[in-house]
Amino acid sequence: MKIETIATNPIEGQMPGTSGLRKKTRVFMEPGYLENFVQATFDAIGGGEGKTLIVGGDGRYFNKVAIQTILKMAAGNGVVKVIVGKDGILSTPAASHLIRLNKADGGFILSASHNPGGIDEDFGIKFNGQNGGPAPENLTAKIFDATKTIAKFKTVSTAEINLNACGSPSLGAMEVQIVDPVESYSALMETLFDFPAIRGLFKGGFTMCFDAMHAVTGPYAKAILEGALGATEGTVANGVPLEDFGKGHPDPNPIWAKTLMDLMMSSAAPDLGAASDGDGDRNMIVGRGAYVTPSDSLAILAANAHLAPAYRDGLAGIARSMPTSAASDRVAKKLGIGSYETPTGWKFFGNLLDAGKVTICGEESAGTGSSHVREKDGLWAVLLWLNILAVRKQSVAEIVSDHWQRFGRDYYSRYDYENVATGSANQLMQSLCSKLPGLAGQAFAGMTVTAADEFSYHDPVDGSVSNNQGIRIYFEGGSRAVFRLSGTGTQGATIRLYLEQYSNTDIGRDTQEALQGVRAAAQSISDMNAHIGRVEPDVIT
Numbered sequence: 221m222k223i224e225t226i227a228t229n230p231i232e233g234q235m236p237g238t239s240g241l242r243k244k245t246r247v248f249m250e251p252g253y254l255e256n257f258v259q260a261t262f263d264a265i266g267g268g269e270g271k272t273l274i275v276g277g278d279g280r281y282f283n284k285v286a287i288q289t290i291l292k293m294a295a296g297n298g299v300v301k302v303i304v305g306k307d308g309i310l311s312t313p314a315a316s317h318l319i320r321l322n323k324a325d326g327g328f329i330l331s332a333s334h335n336p337g338g339i340d341e342d343f344g345i346k347f348n349g350q351n352g353g354p355a356p357e358n359l360t361a362k363i364f365d366a367t368k369t370i371a372k373f374k375t376v377s378t379a380e381i382n383l384n385a386c387g388s389p390s391l392g393a394m395e396v397q398i399v400d401p402v403e404s405y406s407a408l409m410e411t412l413f414d415f416p417a418i419r420g421l422f423k424g425g426f427t428m429c430f431d432a433m434h435a436v437t438g439p440y441a442k443a444i445l446e447g448a449l450g451a452t453e454g455t456v457a458n459g460v461p462l463e464d465f466g467k468g469h470p471d472p473n474p475i476w477a478k479t480l481m482d483l484m485m486s487s488a489a490p491d492l493g494a495a496s497d498g499d500g501d502r503n504m505i506v507g508r509g510a511y512v513t514p515s516d517s518l519a520i521l522a523a524n525a526h527l528a529p530a531y532r533d534g535l536a537g538i539a540r541s542m543p544t545s546a547a548s549d550r551v552a553k554k555l556g557i558g559s560y561e562t563p564t565g566w567k568f569f570g571n572l573l574d575a576g577k578v579t580i581c582g583e584e585s586a587g588t589g590s591s592h593v594r595e596k597d598g599l600w601a602v603l604l605w606l607n608i609l610a611v612r613k614q615s616v617a618e619i620v621s622d623h624w625q626r627f628g629r630d631y632y633s634r635y636d637y638e639n640v641a642t643g644s645a646n647q648l649m650q651s652l653c654s655k656l657p658g659l660a661g662q663a664f665a666g667m668t669v670t671a672a673d674e675f676s677y678h679d680p681v682d683g684s685v686s687n688n689q690g691i692r693i694y695f696e697g698g699s700r701a702v703f704r705l706s707g708t709g710t711q712g713a714t715i716r717l718y719l720e721q722y723s724n725t726d727i728g729r730d731t732q733e734a735l736q737g738v739r740a741a742a743q744s745i746s747d748m749n750a751h752i753g754r755v756e757p758d759v760i761t
């Protein structure tokens with residue numbers, strides 16, 4: 221098969237954000253756009269020659285077309301083998317597992333995660349390396365540099381590969397292997413958790429609703445929950461992946477998974493409610509009448525992980541992203557293990573996991589995971605909860621309230637200001653930065669600042685430094701406000717304001733009420749109204 225070298229020009233703005241490159245789908249459909257990024261990635265990793273790759277995505281609009289392009293370019297770049305999920309489907313954690321299982325050189329994951337899908341919505345691509353994790357910053361920087369100088373890409377011209385059946389179609393000299401997307405992931409889960417105990421739980425009448433939000437986890441949840449674990453048929457709702465996610469917003473939080481939330485707050489609520497996002501790496505956990513914040517969920521999973529076979533011998537350490545609440549730090553302290561604070565984005569956990577410094581990691585945005593893969597893993601979190609519920613024989617609400625009694629409670633909420641003019645958002649952040657040196661000791665809305673800084677991360681494993689990772693402001697009385705700009709949006713800027721208030725005496729308050737003080741102080745310090753003309757967020761989670 222003839223390799224073709226096609227001339228192309230750099231395209232502006234192919235800078236990978238928090239989690240790869242995300243743009244409007246129509247942008248990805250422009251000639252050369254996807255090709256440039258894929259070729260830049262091959263160039264940045266030293267070419268495709270002799271390499272084995274994993275390719276798959278969350279099934280959104282353009283997924284299959286993109287996979288065909290990548291397969292041809294892989295062949296053009298001398299890749300020897302590509303493993304693809306049947307129908308082009310692979311959840312992000314399943315792709316991470318396949319890279320590790322097959323000792324592949326890396327993989328392309330096609331997803332814009334929790335962003336809506338469709339021709340007028342979002343698409344995305346990212347490259348994960350040999351360890352199964354998202355490319356670290358030094359590699360994404362190389363990829364970005366390559367997109368700025370690209371002059372040609374390599375491909376082959378051939379008929380489309382049939383992705384609808386498992387097997388080994390040939391693409392010239394390159395071997396293609398189409399695999400069941402669920403099988404090996406499901407087998408991995410079985411090695412981690414006490415499946416017989418969870419089966420017993422369901423047999424005893426335990427009920428659950430898992431909302432797959434018409435995204436990638438549908439087939440995984442059906443096979444594992446309703447298949448291997450014997451949950452009643454119908455436990456998985458919205459289980460068929462659709463190219464536009466049924467026009468929904470596949471972000472598992474109380475706002476976008478409102479139908480599930482309403483069910484869980486009603487008298488018809490099952491024992492456990494859970495949901496996952498577009499690409500299957502996030503999770504929402506809600507008990508009967510009891511929503512569990514992701515930060516609390518991370519802390520509770522860490523405190524109880526020893527109840528599951530894979531974590532029986534304890535954890536090496538716990539890592540959380542900077543904006544995530546301090547709840548998991550308290551658990552690490554009690555367990556006498558290390559705790560780490562990293563910038564937002566799973567790529568920063570990779571080194572800590574590879575070095576064996578941590579076992580469990582999590583983010584406030586509903587991502588939790590462990591050393592079993594190098595991505596956050598939505599179903600993994602749900603299964604660990606099920607394992608804990610099966611052993612403790614208590615309700616979700618009881619487990620949460622018991623946790624707060626032991627550790628105190630970190631009231632927590634995130635405010636998102638979406639579609640802000642990029643200039644205004646940058647100005648707000650810059651003006652905040654310039655105020656930082658003088659903040660300590662000053663009072664705002666009755667709250668005194670104890671410390672404030674712009675977060676820089678010094679990776680304890682490879683010594684690399686990542687600057688400008690968000691602004692942290694701490695107040696007297698155990699509260700904190702964090703400001704940062706989102707790196708996953710595709711329209712304007714999104715400002716995220718993260719609010720937190722700790723109490724070990726008063727654990728039964730309403731969250732927003734408990735956060736009133738820190739909220740007023742944060743809005744006053746940042747002069748939010750003056751910069752963006754509003755203080756009411758679009759989304760509160």
Ligand code: VG1
Binds near residue numbers: 332
């Ligand atoms: C958001 C979340 C972050 C997460 C990232 C990717 O990033 O806040 O915690 O790692 O999405 O998640 P940002 O830059 O918009 O705040 V996923 O599930 O969308 O790949």
Ligand code: CO
Binds near residue numbers: 497501
């Ligand atoms: Co995701």
